Amino acid sequence: MSDAPTQAGDGSRSPKSEKKLGLWARIRLFFRQIIGELKKVVTPSRKELGNLFLTVTVFVIIIMVIVSLLDALFGQLAFLIFG
Structure with missing residues (x-):
């Protein structure tokens, strides 16, 4: 065998x-x-780490803008309905 x-x-x-x-x-x-x-x-190189940091930072800022705009929109909508 x-x-x-x-x-x-x-x-x-x-x-x-x-x-x-x-x-x-x-x-x-x-x-x-x-x-x-x-x-x-594998540890990323300094350049890769910088690119990753920049990518995450830009993505978070974009999401913050979208959420802020939606919050303002729904706030105005709530004010029109209940205000």
Whole structure:
């Protein structure tokens, strides 16, 4: 027999084998997976960070203007109806 995984070829565990792990083993597995994912994180360069900051700032300002205009419109509408 071969040692190849029988599941979809990715070597992942089946749900039944996950249930066999004890509480502490599952906690250790969880933290090992977190550390593995954190190693994949890439820090943006200074230029990328500046572009992201500018993009978010412009988007927030646009949304603030839209909400302010809608607030003024609904305020005037409420004043016309109830005022």
